[in-house]
Amino acid sequence: MRSSLLLLFWLCILGTFVQVPLLCYEIWLLSNGATFIELSVRVLLTDHLTFLAWIADLIWAVFGADFGGWILGLPVTLVTVLKLIFGTLIGYWALETVRDMDSSHDSGGTVQSSS
Numbered sequence: 615m616r617s618s619l620l621l622l623f624w625l626c627i628l629g630t631f632v633q634v635p636l637l638c639y640e641i642w643l644l645s646n647g648a649t650f651i652e653l654s655v656r657v658l659l660t661d662h663l664t665f666l667a668w669i670a671d672l673i674w675a676v677f678g679a680d681f682g683g684w685i686l687g688l689p690v691t692l693v694t695v696l697k698l699i700f701g702t703l704i705g706y707w708a709l710e711t712v713r714d715m716d717s718s719h720d721s722g723g724t725v726q727s728s729s
Contacts, residue, residue: 616715619708626705633698640691655693656686 643653643662659670674682 616712619712619715623705623708623712626701626708629701630698630705633694633701637691637694637698640694644691650689650691653690654687655690658690659686 639662640653640658643658644650648657655673656670660667670686673685676682677685
């Protein structure tokens with residue numbers, strides 16, 4: 615369990631470091647004429663980051679035409695901001711859970727109150 619939570623923490627935090635430059639690129643696209651609604655996940659993947667176009671195909675294949683199409687139609691800036699926020703929150707939750715597990719183990723299984 616501890617190893618899984620640490621892996622989750624590192625994946626979330628590393629994902630956060632990917633989201634920041636991606637968000638900067640999206641803001642740059644928005645400042646150069648793209649609109650918030652027009653800059654969807656599909657448009658970003660197929661028109662601007664073509665080396666990642668396979669992700670659109672994967673989303674379509676995994677989620678199907680209806681739900682996958684809906685995901686690909688979402689404004690990418692909204693998705694990126696939500697991924698940034700929730701990835702960070704989940705990552706730090708996993709780290710805090712590991713710390714709680716470690717402190718519980720160090721105290722002989724009994725969590726001691728700090729008050």
